[in-house]
Amino acid sequence: MDEDSSEHGTAEQWPAGGALLDEVPRDGGVEGPIVIANEFADVVVTRVHTRNGVRLDIWSPRRGTRVQLDAVELDCLSYQEPETFTEMLERKPGG
């Protein structure tokens, strides 16, 4: 429904092509990046260390969007019904 890239995250948040993977710390036993893909979408998932903690980075290269979720947000995802994700896609089906 909404094709405006500003609503997906601004371009400034994005490193230049290929640079993002270099940003991901490789020390400290980080495993990844992990690619999750099917014929409808593909995302790159990595664990990102901040100074004081860790977040899960979800990057959609094809769409050019990115979100970094902390433990509380991920925990929240873990107990959602499948319909919650359906509602999210209903609001922003993408293209």
Added chain:
Amino acid sequence: MTATGTSEGVQRMLADMREGVLQGRVPARIFNDQEIFDLERDKLFSTAWCFLAHESEIPKNGDYVVRYIANNSIIVVRDEHGNINANLNMCRHRGNMMCKSEMGNASHFRCSYHGWVYKNSGELIGVPYFKEGYEGQLDKKQWGMIKIRIDTYAGLIFGTLDPQAPSLDEYLGGFQFYLDIYLRQGAGGSEVHGPPDHWVAETDWKICAENFSGDGYHTPVAHQFGFHLGYFPSSGATHSEGWAVHIPDKGHGIGLGHTPGMPPFFGYPDELVEQMRGSLSAEQIEVFSKTRTAVGSVFPNLSFLIQPFSLVPGEPGVRFCTMRLWHPIGPGRMEMWSWCLVPKDASDEYKEAAYKAYTLTFGQAGTFEQDDFENWTRVTKAAGATAVRDVDFPYVMGLERPRLADFPGPGYAVSPYVTDTNFRNLWSTWLDYLTREA
């Protein structure tokens, strides 16, 4: 009697075939003809229960495979609540194909044309520019994916395009008794071992369906290497022994080959036999324990074979099971799917051995498969030749053979194994569908 547009010649051939089959004659032309292909599409595959997938191919939520009934592409998927759904593989907006992959995992399907999004169970939920473009005129509830009626038996998912079709249970009509030899191998039943082999063959699907309805006759000739090199525990001298059983007017048939002196349940691991003694009926045990080869077809185009086969010539055989779908895509042309079924509760070691035996024999590089398709492709070519159009083939083997009064299983059973009895029932049933009023 037949569809509008069917030529007088084909209508006459089918009318003559009614009596001809009873007398043991089947016209060659049915195995390679555009009009017959069209009639099968419109009258047979549009009403029969057709195999789609095995439940173990979609074990997790979101798992899907793409299959066909006639020329209809169908997504068979386990939804986010664990239920199995089948929907036409088509976006309701402009008809684009939703899933291009043969298999995958997805919670939602998103059309690559305009971006309509559906739950994997088929409901339309996402429409780009819904507010700006449609201004409240599109009721999403009315534009979900088109559902296909499905039902299951022992892990097999069937679909039918006919809302009025009888239940799957009624359609199988007692053949379930025999299907259990393939589908209830052990207490946990059977599962697919890996994805299916899938290829195109220049062969008419019916030749294969007939062969797997119990053609033990071809085995010592077409597959003679198996006998001569010691791969296959049967000999030409006794190969005709066993039983042929069909379900009258349903088209399903099975050949049960028997080798004299072979130990009961030969080729299965002992622990599996113990399980089957608990999960099968006494009648099934009596039949299956004596069976070396079980080769059967569910009408119209799903077949199975189970038999022991030696991985190394002369060594004791390993029992393997293949399930195959003969999917017509044109006159004399088909897509072939071939799966290896293994007992779910068997050891990994046995599953691997059974898979090796399957691969050695079936799948596009399998020895038996190549033997068969070499012959079947030539039969198909001959059937399409102009001088063969009015030629009949003889189906008189076992024409006077009496029905066994004391056979433990349902259906019409005769002995020996080598006979055309099942095939006459197959062609009569096929004819029933093709000549049925719309």
